[in-house]
Amino acid sequence: MAALTPELKARFDRETSQHRVVLYMKGNKLFPRCGFSANALAALQAAGAADVYTVDVLAEPDVREAIKEYSGWPTLPQAFIGGQLVGGSDIVRDLAESGELAKLVKG
Amino acid sequence: MLTPEFIRDRILEALPDARAWVRDTTGTSDHFEAFVASPSFAGKGMVQQHQAVYAPLRPWLQTGELHALQLKTSATLPENPPWQP
Numbered sequence: 001m002a003a004l005t006p007e008l009k010a011r012f013d014r015e016t017s018q019h020r021v022v023l024y025m026k027g028n029k030l031f032p033r034c035g036f037s038a039n040a041l042a043a044l045q046a047a048g049a050a051d052v053y054t055v056d057v058l059a060e061p062d063v064r065e066a067i068k069e070y071s072g073w074p075t076l077p078q079a080f081i082g083g084q085l086v087g088g089s090d091i092v093r094d095l096a097e098s099g100e101l102a103k104l105v106k107g
Numbered sequence: 108m109l110t111p112e113f114i115r116d117r118i119l120e121a122l123p124d125a126r127a128w129v130r131d132t133t134g135t136s137d138h139f140e141a142f143v144a145s146p147s148f149a150g151k152g153m154v155q156q157h158q159a160v161y162a163p164l165r166p167w168l169q170t171g172e173l174h175a176l177q178l179k180t181s182a183t184l185p186e187n188p189p190w191q192p
Contacts, residue, residue, distance in 0.1 A: 036175060073154075074165055075161070088150045088157070090157070090179065094153065
């Protein structure tokens with residue numbers, strides 16, 4: 001346990017505050033390696049997030065566990081907008097369907 | 108090996124006033140879909156609603172036995188079951 005080191009916490013604080021839309025996902029923008037990650041990324045982009053900042057947790061195993069501890073959210077992918085956890089792929093999908101996602105992305 | 112019934116029972120233990128439907132989406136006993144309706148969700152955001160469902164399943168999410176749970180939540184009961192068995 002205690003996967004969330006102070007260094008990683010500082011990194012997550014930085015990433016989620018410096019980028020409007022951040023997606024911790026399996027794979028990257030070019031090659032998503034999980035259907036849920038691919039769907040969340042596509043929904044964010046369709047909602048107007050032209051520049052989603054993505055972090056590939058498969059490339060960084062320590063991030064994979066630490067981000068769950070950081071957010072209190074047990075699954076991946078995880079989307080952050082404006083520094084706040086928005087949720088996983090299901091919530092991103094529901095927000096996209098209701099039109100809320102575009103409003104969140106715009107801020 | 109997880110079953111839809113096992114997952115449903117863990118959810119209902121944590122949310123006694125809920126109705127929950129769970130099914131295996133791939134036939135491999137590790138990818139599931141759930142619809143959970145509970146009056147306790149009223150006034151809560153979606154993150155909190157999903158967290159309330161994930162909480163009792165955390166041990167199996169952590170080991171990876173439960174690889175994916177597609178989740179829909181609602182504060183009101185659906186008129187019809189979310190899917191036919």
